[in-house]
Amino acid sequence: MVHIDRGPWREMVNHAQAAYPNECCGAMIGTIDGDNKTVSYALALDNVSAGSQRARYELRPEDLLRADKVARERKLDLIGIYHSHPDCGAYFSETDLKNSCPWYSFVVLSIQNGRFDHANSWLPNAEQTQAEKEELIWPES
């Protein structure tokens, strides 16, 4: 289960809405207790995907390294990655599955006409052949 605190949730939604109609991406940092993950800090990262970013995102590994350093400095954990899907659902696409890393939770925010609509969290399997939906709780959910 992924629980996102009010502060980081607001930042994630604002980031996704500001990036619309493009996709945004960022890191989720917090604590992990067994299967319970609590996001207490969101770090907006650059979408560096070449070409149109309306249906694509890519993180710089250097930025992820920086996010991991931020987490370690705060004695927290890098829990996962968030990104947005403008004008479509918060599914985990074939593109997401093929290009993700099966270690982290992936939160997808659906942005419809520039406004947040819904979100899901996904856990890709080790073979990157399918992703399992995990319970996601945010302040207004």
Add this chain to the structure above:
Amino acid sequence: MARILIPTPLRQFAEKNDSVELTGTTVGEVLGALTSRFPDLKKHLYNDEGKLRSFVNVYLNDEDIRYIGKEASPVKEADTLSIVPSIAGGAHRG
């Protein structure tokens, strides 16, 4: 001994360590020492051909090893290795 930082999701395969100190004169030797000590990590880092999985990047301090000698990159005592995945995606269904 070089220090290698373990990403959060992989710590369960490394006796919950967030970092470990390992001996080795190259990046490849240090990674080999890591997977020898924690064999369950191997399938998460390497493919069936014994190569680093496509999404796995290794940084020697702040340098991506792909640009400084790959796994043959020399490692010094005070160096830190980081395992950083490549991540991309998007709503595009193809």
